[in-house]
Amino acid sequence: MAHVCDALWTGWSGTESRLAAEVALGFAADHSNQLIFDRFRAIIDAMKEPHRWLVPVIRVALVLAFTGFTLIQLVGVPGITWNDLQHHAGWKEVAFVTPLVIIFMGGMACLQVITVCTWKLLTLVETDEIFSGASARWVNGIVRAMYVGWVLLACLAPYFYLVAEGDDAPGVLIIGLVLGLVATAVLGLMLVLRELLRRATTLRAEMDEVI
DSSP states (O other), X not given: OXXXXXXXXXXXXXXXXXXXXXXXXXXXXXXXXXXXXXXXXXXXXXXXXXXXXXXXXXXXXXXXHHHHHHHIIIIIHHHHHHHHHHHSOSHHHHHHHHHHHHHHHHHHHHHHHHHHHHHHHHHHHHTTOTTSHHHHHHHHHHHHHHHHHHHHHHHTHHHHHHHHHHTTOHHHHHHHHHHHHHHHHHHHHHHHHHHHHHHHHHHHHHHHXXX
């Protein structure tokens, strides 16, 4: 009988330990999610009160940036291309310049998409809807535009090499490498922020259900 009691007590203690561990892990996960939500909440509150001027300033910067990107697309790239082809006519120059034009036009389009998505996210901040499903659409738009921009930047690698080789300027390769590293770091940071926003949005939805 004593052996049976000991076995039952051991099994009961093991069950209690497992339950306690599961409760502790659940509490730790909830606490981590709560910290993420609180940090995002603090950032949003800082943008709204008392710095009400911050969002309008960002909007003005976005308008100027979008206008600049559009001017580069409509005036800058075509003008430079036309001027270059006038001074260096020939099919080789056309073959060299055409991919550059496509890459720069695509890059400006990516920056325009990022600008529009950022504008939409600012609208969600102002209406206190940033922790909703609507924000995921615009954040995903930014991430996808960054992916396309990264690919376009990678397509410039042969040009960096040709310019560095032809002009004997190894610094051009260093500039290309730095641009690639910066683009990769920004893309990685955006992926982390997207995941944090997703967790904060999920926690907000769970809190709304409880309330």
